[in-house]
Amino acid sequence: MNIQVITVGKLKEKYLKLGITEYTKRLGAYAKIELIEVVDEKAPEQASVAEMKQIKDKEGERILSKLHPDTHVIALAIEGKMLTSEQLADNLDKLATYGKSKIAFVIGGSLGLSDDVMKRANESLSFSKMTFPHQLMKLVLVEQIYRAFRINRGEPYHK
Numbered sequence: 001m002n003i004q005v006i007t008v009g010k011l012k013e014k015y016l017k018l019g020i021t022e023y024t025k026r027l028g029a030y031a032k033i034e035l036i037e038v039v040d041e042k043a044p045e046q047a048s049v050a051e052m053k054q055i056k057d058k059e060g061e062r063i064l065s066k067l068h069p070d071t072h073v074i075a076l077a078i079e080g081k082m083l084t085s086e087q088l089a090d091n092l093d094k095l096a097t098y099g100k101s102k103i104a105f106v107i108g109g110s111l112g113l114s115d116d117v118m119k120r121a122n123e124s125l126s127f128s129k130m131t132f133p134h135q136l137m138k139l140v141l142v143e144q145i146y147r148a149f150r151i152n153r154g155e156p157y158h159k
């Protein structure tokens with residue numbers, strides 16, 4: 001399975017980089033994982049609704065340009081569907097069974113994902129009703145993808 005994790009902006013915090021690198025390395029035993037960072041747009045402090053839409057649209061175009069037409073896209077969104085780790089694992093297992101070998105998880109920038117990205121997404125996934133910074137979300141996501149593969153292999157993983 002080829003998994004893309006697409007995020008907006010450059011990851012700067014060292015502690016997040018370390019965690020993401022660690023889980024990406026572990027995931028390498030199960031899948032081909034590609035971390036893609038698209039350039040973010042500078043958002044003014046007091047952006048109008050129109051300016052915010054413009055920013056999300058520009059970032060969205062960059063995200064969409066990274067997606068192959070065959071890719072099954074899972075957008076991370078607060079208002080998306082909440083799953084248990086076992087359900088996420090089952091979801092990935094079913095996608096593989098149906099021949100979906102390209103999966104992309106997409107995380108929005110500070111203003112979230114554009115309407116076009118949400119329309120392109122095959123499903124949306126919520127990690128809770130709380131708002132997480134996008135870079136921290138990336139770390140939690142790669143850990144959960146790793147956990148999903150361990151669950152599907154029946155391998156021990158501390159609860």
Ligand SMILES: C[S@@+](CC[C@H](N)C(=O)[O-])C[C@H]1O[C@@H](n2cnc3c(N)ncnc32)[C@H](O)[C@@H]1O
Nearest residue numbers: 076077107108111112126127128130131132134
């Ligand atoms: C700082 S948040 C954006 C907040 C923005 N106001 C919104 O409502 O989308 C940046 C990105 O992190 C992801 N994210 C943050 N919290 C999340 C959650 N609880 N579940 C799923 N994704 C989340 C989403 O992809 C979001 O676009």
